[in-house]
Amino acid sequence: METLEQLRDRLLARFPGAEVSVVTNPGPAAQHSLLLGPAHARAIALFLRDDPALKLDQCSNVTGVDWPDKQITDTVRTPVLDAAGATVRILEEKTTRLRPGYLEIVYHLYSIALRHGPVILRLRTTNRTDQVTAPSLTPVWRACEFQEREVFDLFGVVFDGHPDLRRILMWPEFKDHPMRKDYVEPDDYEWEPTPHGTVLEKAKGHYPPPAAGPAAKTEELKN
Amino acid sequence: MSDAPAITPAERDELRRHGILLTSLQELYTWGNSNSVWPLNFGLACCAIEMIAASMAKFDIARFGSEVFRPSPRQADLLIVSGTVTKKMAPQVVRLWNQMPEPKYCIAMGACAISGGPFKQGYNVLKGIDRFIPVDIYIPGCPPRPEALLHGLVELQKKIKGFQLTGPDAPRHLRADSQCDFPVPEFGEHDLDPPANPEVWKAPTIVRTK
């Protein structure tokens, strides 16, 4: 099978004006992916499915990922030279910028006919707040139907062109998107004997903290 | 009744050997009740598989009287809540409980039914079915072995045999003032509405001495 760079070049030649770029995966798994822009995503998906060299007929997995806003610090180091040209000291200039967050949908594609894969596609929404649409690939692979509904339910991505976009796992009256990183659960804490970690923070809000020392062992649970 | 001399168990045994059974209405009632507890065919998650295993040949719940698992709540006595109760499923569980006729009992099988279990910190997990319906027996485990379920069933039978038919200690179905219809929670925007039934469950308070 061709490499991802060759595939990208072929796609750019076939669909001029499309946004296709390779996202490298730094870990040992080396599963790199193609980032697609929303305008040509469905046409590219159809091409990937029907192209005789690729024949990616199985969409194995559709995942939603929430990337919250991130503060990125850029450091610029400029050396200060004296009259002779040697470095006296290095000036560091730090600027912080906000990389706005977005929601991402990752598709893992395999070919059953030609037995190769995976080819990984990524689609990103514009932001996490009001522009959360993405093109639906359900008309291309039927397997995306329920999985895109799940991404809509848990992350809030609205898929254009999905035949039946409604909540799948939570009840219809539910208002939040629970898998987002900034989801706050309803405060429903119940007593636990040994709370720790994030649960301890909740516990402190509901029950008085124990006194330190051996005398703290005497506590009664009353109902 | 209070004037009659008490019969010792030895005398009772002697009479029984002659074919005369002396008993009280309470004993007969609780004996029949406890030895024919029919569970509802109700399995939620992993504990349901151990419940099915308990009804199969190796562990055989039928020899304890639970011969048939009824699919309809109208014909069942026992609700074995086996598995995680999610908030989406909770109204249906309460509705099923309401449809079971008295006398009815509830066993919370597994950690998830008792308190939410390993999935407790979850936005869709109800932290224990005892928030909405009264539970008689709690069986810890994840999943509890089928023998543990049988032990729980035997404990329930002991509890039933200890019922008093009259008086303030009578069980729920024999008291005129008890509530038999439990309110079904609604789906709210962020959580169930109400999140718990205050008459059935109260959050435990801690009294720290010293």
Next chain:
Amino acid sequence: MQSSLKSNFSPSALQPFSPSIAGSHVRAVHDEFHGDLLEVSMGPHHPSTHGVFRMIVTLDGETIVKLKPVFGYLHRNHEKIGENTTYLASMPYTDRLDYLCSMTNNWAYALAVEKLAGQPVPERAEYVRVILAEITRLLNHTCLAGFLMQDCGCSGTPLMYAFREREYILDLFEALSGSRMMCNYQRFGGCRVDPSSDWLAGAKKLTDRYGAFLDEFEALLTGNEIIMARTQGVGRLSPELAVSAGVTGPMLRATGVNHDLRKVDAYGVYSRFDFRVPLGDHGDVYDRYMIRVLEMRESIRILQQALAGLPAGPIIDPGAKLRGFRPKPGEAYGRIEGPKGEIGFYLISDGTPNPLRYRVRAPSFVNLTVLEDMCLGHTVADAVIILGSVDIVLGEVDR
């Protein structure tokens, strides 16, 4: 709108049926072209839905014209828990996904993490993983045959036989990992405990007598007239739709598509074993049942080869890190051929002890995409059997 067949029918006089019985909400729906349609809600409490699964079925007389599945009654936010726990602490949660087959869930997760971290696995561990996966396949297919036959109306007898065999297998699991169902046995880089020679002898005994049990089971069921009449031609699935809908596992092979990850990906040491992949012709319920029986026979072959060729060596890679496990930033998707289909885990790591994103690709969830297509035109009784043949476990459908 008057239907031409009923002259004295008046929609305004139509009274809806009595209010909801738990799960069996029945109401009359009037449709322009079909006259009266009946909408029945099967589940979430229903003896045959294999867990808390709900199907809203619209009936024209007895024929199904629309079927909408409703999920989420067992949604236990497994993926959110995965983001808040370490990699190793998520291993017990993977047991509870497909709670009948905990060993294969563990293996799929371990495989994904090993891909993510670049962790090698010693040979003995690979053989032990194959042995346990094939025993799990035997367990799952036997239980499925029992449950499917119960849906057909056999009222528990094949289930009794199936669970009798399951108890022998669970004795093996308990001796090895300490727990009957939730084994939590695989680790990143191998397995937790080395099986003893006694255990291996027990596994060999199970393998040797399983063929005789299958003969007994098949003699009762496979050629049975009633089962053939009820399952042949019911719930047909075409190979094109199956591939497009992401269907995997025995359901895909029953339509005739030759796709078994043990041959395609050849993960682990499967390339060393000689086994065949059974394929079906029609894609109906009978084919799916037969594929599973034939797969059980192939599993017995694999088990015999694996038990005979088990090498000595460490059971877990000596360099495997169990505490303080922090894989490098990156992502990986690892999948195996579980008994129900392709079970995969997609993990994104950012260098911290917890994954950034932890996703489970559950085979039962994706296989249910075609449930409506298979059930259209059949009766409610057939829908029960078709759902049974899809082989769902709600723990992984809803996660």
